[in-house]
Amino acid sequence: MEAVENLLGIPAVDILSVLAGGVALLVMVAFYLTALAKNPMKGRIKDLDSRRDALKAGLVTSKKRASTVKKVDRVSMLRSIANKFKLLQDEQTKKISVSLQQAGYRSTEAIVIYQVARLALPVVMGLIGVILFYGMGAMPDYKTMHPLFAGGMVLLGYKMPDIYVSNSKNKRTELIRKGLPDALDLLVVCAEAGLTLDSALGRVAKELMRAYPELADEFSLTTIELGFLPNRRDALLNLSARVDLPALRGVVTTLVQSERYGTPLATSLRVLSAEFRNERMMVAEEKAARLPALLTVPLILFILPTLFVVLLGPAACQVSDNFIDKN
Secondary structure (H helix, E strand, O other): OHHHHEEOOEEHHHHHHHHHHHHHHHHHHHHHHHHOOOOOOOOHHHHHHHHHHHHHHHHOOOHHHHOOOOOOOOOHHHHHHHHHOOOOOOOHHHHHHHHHHHOOOOOHHHHHHHHHHHHHHHHHHHHHHHHHHHHOOOOHHHHHHHHHHHHHHHHHHHHHHHHHHHHHHHHHHHHHHHHHHHHHHHHHHHHHOOOOHHHHHHHHHHHOOOOOHHHHHHHHHHHHHHHHOOOHHHHHHHHHHHOOOHHHHHHHHHHHHHHHHOOOHHHHHHHHHHHHHHHHHHHHHHHHHHHHHHOHHHHHHHHHHHHHHHHHHHHHHHHHHHHHHHO
16 A cells, blocks of 8 residues: 555655646647647748848848848857857767758757757756655665666756657658659659749749648758859759758759759659659558558457457356356
8 A cells, every 4th residue: 555655755646646737738738739720831931031041141242231230149148058168169060960950950059959958958857866866765665776767867868859859850851751752743744844943843842832841841942042052063962961861862863963964854753753652652551561460469458358358258257157056
């Protein structure tokens, strides 16, 4: 009874109260996300405009630019902390910046927030571990393991930014992969209609704005860079660098060759579109083929016991009644 009342050194009433509050919060968040239809392109237009302004600032030398009012840095304090600890001066920062771009965080503030989070979260998690294990006396039966648990929380705090960025990157890459065949079909139609590459990418981005906002965002940014960068090849290579997807790199290679050698763009894109669509179908068939094996464990754990109770329950009750009557 004491083990039930004091779970891990914390009263069971407190644990149940925290769990009930968490469940209520999750229900409210679910209703909020379901009731409000968010615009998938909200905030993306502002990012594209800032990228356009950055390209203009690098290419256009005008005296009017010098008189432009400087924007207030929203993360000036975080940037000062990062500069104080020299978090933005190592070679690892470049790799982190590429990973953040592939996850969809292209602003200059993202790398600062990421580095400061890697510095602060281990300290915060370590303090939580000290308060939990030594202040509140959680898990009193494992006192010898408390330093190990606290060290694990510190390591978790250090790895949390990497895990978050990696998950965001994988989700975004998967969404772009799903929309790439449809985008190539639209590019083929635009190319056969006589549109240039800039106009075709812009038109496809406009059409895919609702269905695949991540891919539309990348195409819109590529359209802007094609119009401002002196070398069009750099704009296409930037597209492949921002998205860690082999299929998209193949598309970029085809576009670069078409720009350089003047090869027919529509024919190459049609072949690539067919290949990617077949690949997507093969992935779906592979997932469908794995379903029987994945459903075996839920079938054994949840369905078969219930079936046995329904089928054998009446017979077991009858047999027990017969034994009771005989006795």
